[in-house]
Amino acid sequence: MRRRCPMLSNKVSEIMTTNITTASVTASVFEVMEKMVAEDVGRIIITDDEVPVGIFTEKDVIKRVVNAKIDARNSAIKKVMTAPIRAVREETHIIDAFGKMYRGKYRHLLVRGRRGKIIGIVSMRRILNLAVELGQGLSETTTLGDIAAGSVIKIDQAANVHEAIDLMNTKSVTAVIVTAAGKPxxxxxxRDVLKRVATKEIKIRETAVKQVMTAPIITMPRSTLVGDVLAEMYHRDIRNMPVKDEHEEITGLVSMPEILQFARALNIDEQVRRTWKEVAEFLDTEDQYTPG
Incomplete structure (x- = not known):
């Protein structure tokens, strides 16, 4: 019988988040985005008569709203939400919930109580955060430089917001580095798209990306251990970490997919272990839940 490490023998009910942000299926896209900003969340559960029927995420904002010519104020959220929802029972082991995330290609699972009511939500991100808190599972030798993407997607600060978002969609990335005279x-x-673009209703073809970017950039050196990087990302509540070399040049950008590939907190069977390489692929698809 396969041996489970203590963390993974726990039930999802022990690590789930019970404070779930929801919005009615009759709400407009704009109303839902405003609520996400007000409550500082990257995803929101859509309900019909208090029953969860879908989820709407920052990725949906960027792919299905801003550059898709959607009238956010007059379009119902049900037109752009991801459905149906996915859920596990509260007694499900963390390891089994994680396996379901792999097979289903999504990052979050809702949790059902004994009477079938949704009582919480659990995420891949939360599982990895727990691993960091316990000091388990991440390679003691793998560094940021080992896992950073080989090329960094950049855009000049004079480019407009529409061009920046189009580039993110085309390259399937969650962030781009903004440059001035070639320098970051x-x-x-x-998150910037949601907070500074979609809910502000700015003219994306007339607004320079420099007006809505996040600055200054937080970076970490290539020599930083992966576990330390993940801990720092959680501490600062950021999802992308630019990588700098010995010359202080940004040479890579690490996001959750790369971190997940090298996490070893999940002491699972070889079949699932081999699927680590697939994480980056399915995390970039639009038919899944985002981290938050």
Whole structure:
């Protein structure tokens, strides 16, 4: 019988988040985005008569709203939400919930109580955060430089917001580095799109990306251990970490997919272990839940 490490023998009910942000299926896209900003969340559960029927995420904002010519104020959220929802029972072991996330290609699972009512939500991100808190599972030798993407997607700060978002969609990335005269001046992320673009109703073809980017850039050196990087990302509540070399040049950008590939907190069978390499692929698809 396969031996489970103590963390993974726990039930999802022990690590789930019970404070779930929801919105009615009759709400407009704009109303839902405003609520996400007000409550500082990257995803929101959509309900019909208090029953969860879908989820709407920052990735949906960037792919299905901003550059898709959607009238956010007059379009119902049900037109752009991801459905149906996925859920596990509260007694499900963390390891089994994680396996379901792999097979289903999504990052979050809702948790059902004994009477079938949704009582919480659990995420891949939460599981890895727990691993960091326990000091388990991440390689003691793998560094940021080992896992950073080989090329960094950049855009000049004079480019407009529409061009930046289009680039993010085309390259399937969650962030781009913004440059001035070839030098990094900021970063533009999915969170920026939600907070500074979609809910502000700015003219994306007439607004320079430098006006809505995040600055200054937080970076970490290539020599930083992966576990330390993940801990720092959680501490600062950021989802993308630019990588700098010995010359202080940004040479890579690490996001949750790369971190997940090298996490070893999940002491699971070889079949699941081999699927680590697939994480980056399915995390970039639009038919899944985002981290938050």
């Amino acid at each position: 001046s900021g970063i533009f992320t999915e």
